[in-house]
Amino acid sequence: MGQRGRKKGAIGEESRTLLLKIAADEFAHQGYYETKVSTIVSRAGLTQPAFYLYFQSKEVILQELVERFRTKLFDLTHKSRLAPGTEIETIHQRIAVGITTVFRFLQEEPNLTRIGFIVAPEAEEIKKQLVALIKENLISEQKDGFFHDHLDMDIVAESIVGVIERLTFTKLLNGLKDPESLANDIVRLLLYGMLVD
Amino acid sequence: MGQRGRKKGAIGEESRTLLLKIAADEFAHQGYYETKVSTIVSRAGLTQPAFYLYFQSKEVILQELVERFRTKLFDLTHKSRLAPGTEIETIHQRIAVGITTVFRFLQEEPNLTRIGFIVAPEAEEIKKQLVALIKENLISEQKDGFFHDHLDMDIVAESIVGVIERLTFTKLLNGLKDPESLANDIVRLLLYGMLVD
Amino acid sequence: MGQRGRKKGAIGEESRTLLLKIAADEFAHQGYYETKVSTIVSRAGLTQPAFYLYFQSKEVILQELVERFRTKLFDLTHKSRLAPGTEIETIHQRIAVGITTVFRFLQEEPNLTRIGFIVAPEAEEIKKQLVALIKENLISEQKDGFFHDHLDMDIVAESIVGVIERLTFTKLLNGLKDPESLANDIVRLLLYGMLVD
Amino acid sequence: MGQRGRKKGAIGEESRTLLLKIAADEFAHQGYYETKVSTIVSRAGLTQPAFYLYFQSKEVILQELVERFRTKLFDLTHKSRLAPGTEIETIHQRIAVGITTVFRFLQEEPNLTRIGFIVAPEAEEIKKQLVALIKENLISEQKDGFFHDHLDMDIVAESIVGVIERLTFTKLLNGLKDPESLANDIVRLLLYGMLVD
DNA sequence: GATGAATGAGGTTTCATTCAT
DNA sequence: CATGAATGAAACCTCATTCAT
Numbered sequence: 001m002g003q004r005g006r007k008k009g010a011i012g013e014e015s016r017t018l019l020l021k022i023a024a025d026e027f028a029h030q031g032y033y034e035t036k037v038s039t040i041v042s043r044a045g046l047t048q049p050a051f052y053l054y055f056q057s058k059e060v061i062l063q064e065l066v067e068r069f070r071t072k073l074f075d076l077t078h079k080s081r082l083a084p085g086t087e088i089e090t091i092h093q094r095i096a097v098g099i100t101t102v103f104r105f106l107q108e109e110p111n112l113t114r115i116g117f118i119v120a121p122e123a124e125e126i127k128k129q130l131v132a133l134i135k136e137n138l139i140s141e142q143k144d145g146f147f148h149d150h151l152d153m154d155i156v157a158e159s160i161v162g163v164i165e166r167l168t169f170t171k172l173l174n175g176l177k178d179p180e181s182l183a184n185d186i187v188r189l190l191l192y193g194m195l196v197d
Numbered sequence: 198m199g200q201r202g203r204k205k206g207a208i209g210e211e212s213r214t215l216l217l218k219i220a221a222d223e224f225a226h227q228g229y230y231e232t233k234v235s236t237i238v239s240r241a242g243l244t245q246p247a248f249y250l251y252f253q254s255k256e257v258i259l260q261e262l263v264e265r266f267r268t269k270l271f272d273l274t275h276k277s278r279l280a281p282g283t284e285i286e287t288i289h290q291r292i293a294v295g296i297t298t299v300f301r302f303l304q305e306e307p308n309l310t311r312i313g314f315i316v317a318p319e320a321e322e323i324k325k326q327l328v329a330l331i332k333e334n335l336i337s338e339q340k341d342g343f344f345h346d347h348l349d350m351d352i353v354a355e356s357i358v359g360v361i362e363r364l365t366f367t368k369l370l371n372g373l374k375d376p377e378s379l380a381n382d383i384v385r386l387l388l389y390g391m392l393v394d
Numbered sequence: 395m396g397q398r399g400r401k402k403g404a405i406g407e408e409s410r411t412l413l414l415k416i417a418a419d420e421f422a423h424q425g426y427y428e429t430k431v432s433t434i435v436s437r438a439g440l441t442q443p444a445f446y447l448y449f450q451s452k453e454v455i456l457q458e459l460v461e462r463f464r465t466k467l468f469d470l471t472h473k474s475r476l477a478p479g480t481e482i483e484t485i486h487q488r489i490a491v492g493i494t495t496v497f498r499f500l501q502e503e504p505n506l507t508r509i510g511f512i513v514a515p516e517a518e519e520i521k522k523q524l525v526a527l528i529k530e531n532l533i534s535e536q537k538d539g540f541f542h543d544h545l546d547m548d549i550v551a552e553s554i555v556g557v558i559e560r561l562t563f564t565k566l567l568n569g570l571k572d573p574e575s576l577a578n579d580i581v582r583l584l585l586y587g588m589l590v591d
Numbered sequence: 592m593g594q595r596g597r598k599k600g601a602i603g604e605e606s607r608t609l610l611l612k613i614a615a616d617e618f619a620h621q622g623y624y625e626t627k628v629s630t631i632v633s634r635a636g637l638t639q640p641a642f643y644l645y646f647q648s649k650e651v652i653l654q655e656l657v658e659r660f661r662t663k664l665f666d667l668t669h670k671s672r673l674a675p676g677t678e679i680e681t682i683h684q685r686i687a688v689g690i691t692t693v694f695r696f697l698q699e700e701p702n703l704t705r706i707g708f709i710v711a712p713e714a715e716e717i718k719k720q721l722v723a724l725i726k727e728n729l730i731s732e733q734k735d736g737f738f739h740d741h742l743d744m745d746i747v748a749e750s751i752v753g754v755i756e757r758l759t760f761t762k763l764l765n766g767l768k769d770p771e772s773l774a775n776d777i778v779r780l781l782l783y784g785m786l787v788d
Numbered sequence: 789g790a791t792g793a794a795t796g797a798g799g800t801t802t803c804a805t806t807c808a809t
Numbered sequence: 810c811a812t813g814a815a816t817g818a819a820a821c822c823t824c825a826t827t828c829a830t
Contacts, residue, residue: 011792011793012792012793012794015793015794032230033229033230036819036820036821037820037821037822038819038820038821046794046795047794047795047796048795048821048822049794049795049796049822049823049824050793050794050795051821051822052821052822052823053793053794057821057822058820058821058822091392124366127363128367131367145393146391146392146393147391147392147393148389148391148392148393151386151391152382155364155368155379155382155386156386156391158360158363158364158367158368159359159360159363159364159383159386161363162356162359162360162361162362162363162364163355163356163359163360164359165359165363166324166355166356166358166359166362167352167355167356167359169321170325170328170355171352171355182352185349185352186356189348189352189353189356189387189390190386190387190390190391191390191391191392192345192390192392193386193387193388193389193390193391194343194344194345194348194353194387194388194390195288195343195344195345195388195389196342196343196344196345208810209810212810212811233802233803233804234803234804234805235803235804243811243812244811244812244813245804245805245806245812246805246806246807246811246812246813247810247811247812248804248805249804249805249806250810250811254804254805255803255804255805405789406789406790409789409790426624427623427624430823430824430825431824431825431826432824432825440790440791441790441791441792442791442825442826442827443790443791443792443826443827443828444789444790444791445825445826446825446826446827447789447790451825451826452824452825452826485786518760521757522761525761539787540785540786540787541785541786541787542783542785542786542787545780545785546776549758549762549773549776549780550780550785552754552757552758552761552762553753553754553757553758553777553780555757556750556753556754556755556756556757556758557749557750557753557754558753559753559757560718560749560750560752560753560756561746561749561750561753563715564719564722564749565746565749576746579743579746580750583742583746583747583750583781583784584780584781584784584785585784585785585786586739586784586786587780587781587782587783587784587785588737588738588739588742588747588781588782588784589682589737589738589739589782589783590736590737590738590739602813602814603813603814603815606814606815627798627799627800628799628800628801629798629799629800637815637816638815638816638817639800639801639816640801640802640803640815640816640817641814641815641816642800642801643800643801643802644814644815648800648801649799649800649801
């Protein structure tokens with residue numbers, strides 16, 4: 001399809017996408033309230049009414065970004081759960097892979113990550129869902145005898161999410177560390193503990 | 198005491214304190230932007246100009262609350278560091294006590310906690326300071342041979358703060374868990390790990 | 395007739411007519427300002443620019459509807475005046491027939507009626523013309539000795555229009571009464587009065 | 592009370608009253624949609640936010656005016672009903688007095704009248720209430736044998752309101768006729784009819 | 789004949805903040 | 810110490826209308 005081969009409505013779709021991208025950037029870096037529709041459109045080379053051609057309101061565009069984040073995040077965690085680890089994998093490896101996957105996604109979508117974890121009104125809800133998912137996995141592995149019986153997997157799951165969140169913003173998104181090594185750090189710490197025996 | 202029996206200035210100080218308390222509540226529960234000066238003053242039984250008698254601006258009153266949080270938090274962690282643990286204490290106990298102290302404070306000041314950890318623009322900075330403090334302690338204990346050499350104490354400190362933050366909001370501030378047991382959970386998890394040997 | 399069998403322009407005329415009809419409906423029921431061009435075109439299955447293919451502006455389409463109403467209304471009253479009543483007719487009958495004719499038209503064009511009587515900026519002007527017409531008739535009949543000399547036919551004509559307008563909206567357009575009986579009610583009331591002799 | 596004797600809040604009350612008065616004028620002459628808050632406040636020598644100090648919205652200030660109209664109108668018709676006509680009064684006089692009272696009020700409040708009868712979304716409702724009130728009176732007088740049995744008092748009441756409305760705008764509010772003579776015209780017409788016996 | 793895309797202009801409303809008393 | 814009254818600034822949003830295809 002040549003440069004004149006634009007599909008019907010292609011240019012509108014482009015504008016919409018552009019607005020979404022810029023909005024994500026603004027929301028991520030300025031927060032909801034400091035993000036002005038006027039800024040978004042002017043960065044897109046458009047005027048204000050154009051914004052309302054594609055989104056009902058400022059709130060709604062945020063929602064769209066949040067849903068995008070939520071969906072991708074849970075799709076991915078779901079998929080990674082189904083992907084059967086090779087038999088040989090140690091539990092360490094299996095968990096590390098899961099966490100790596102999450103980190104990879106967060107790294108690929110830094111703006112959505114800031115939005116979904118911080119800016120969104122539903123941020124807490126999203127994290128809760130993540131906790132629930134992780135907790136499920138942990139419990140099944142606990143039943144399999146991998147983890148101490150006395151561990152409260154709710155607390156552990158919350159902790160993991162707390163750690164992931166913190167390291168995401170302090171080490172991952174600023175390029176200080178990569179997904180793999182971060183995941184490894186976490187797994188090693190949590191599995192074996194800090195104490196010298 | 199007659200209507201003129203109030204000590205001069207007392208009532209002003211009272212109003213100021215009241216405004217601060219209400220502002221903390223509003224900021225904590227509505228966030229900065231959804232907190233309206235008009236709401237604060239009306240809850241205080243005052244009028245808008247009265248607000249500006251005590252605080253230069255909405256931003257400034259937030260600052261004051263943030264500084265209050267920061268100061269208390271670091272005073273406390275400082276003091277707790279100086280308080281010499283009994284010789285006999287295990288490392289487990291020593292760390293647990295430190296974390297308990299932090300949790301106790303956060304629990305006593307739930308509004309300031311939300312403000313210092315979430316609402317404040319300097320939230321990240323505050324957490325970084327906390328990380329630094331914890332990291333110092335950890336390194337010294339690592340040098341004393343308590344912890345594995347290979348552990349990156351920066352990551353560990355970040356993780357601890359991440360865990361503390363998360364558990365504060367999901368377990369502590371809503372009364373689901375108390376400081377001691379939370380601290381214990383954390384210490385046990387981090388010191389000994391999850392793995393069955 | 396195949397899909398290309400339409401006579402050129404036919405479809406354009408159809409669109410124009412459709413837009414007019416829908417606009418009449420919207421103006422009649424929502425008023426001028428609550429009627430949105432976007433609504434009109436979308437109800438017509440068209441897009442906004444299409445609207446401007448047929449009408450210069452929202453104001454102009456209203457004008458066209460108003461003129462349609464005005465023309466029809468005065469055509470009809472004119473014609474009904476020329477149609478010679480049978481010699482035998484009582485004055486009662488003659489007037490009743492005139493009013494019936496008006497009501498019939500208003501009933502057939504409820505939307506135009508609402509527009510011409512309420513929505514149009516020229517509503518007052520239109521009613522004034524109607525008053526003038528009626529007044530002329532009345533005066534000639536007064537000269538013929540049918541009506542009391544002392545009656546101010548200006549007031550009477552205004553009254554008749556007032557009554558017609560009110561009964562149109564409260565009894566005619568909602569189907570509560572038909573043109574004939576309404577006309578009769580009016581004529582009886584005005585000719586013979588309410589009083590028991 | 593001297594010129595410095597202003598009661599607390601007096602000046603605010605003045606602004607509010609002024610805004611109401613100007614708004615009434617604007618609504619009456621420009622209609623709701625062509626009335627701009629900016630015009631109202633600038634005519635009052637104020638700025639836009641001042642408007643919202645006294646009224647929640649443009650819609651609400653219209654409502655307040657409408658209610659003012661409605662209340663006054665019905666208060667007055669109520670009172671005039673209770674005021675016992677002298678025994679000696681003819682039915683003609685009694686009715687004329689009632690209509691005169693209404694006209695006097697409409698004349699005193701030309702802006703509210705335009706608002707209540709034309710501009711208000713509830714205009715129709717208000718007129719309906721007026722019709723109901725008049726109808727009641729008429730029926731009781733019909734039972735007393737003053738009026739023909741065959742008259743449908745619903746139609747008559749609607750007619751009276753139609754006439755009042757029309758004559759108000761075409762004869763009363765522009766000073767062409769006074770309340771008394773208008774009322775007389777109406778009563779004479781409706782009671783005795785137009786026909787020469 | 790019709791559309792996708794966009795805009796100019798303007799309107800209502802909100803809120804932190806200040807002035808004069 | 811406090812208030813009544815007001816404002817500057819700006820945000821979001823709507824709508825009729827047009828341009829280029």
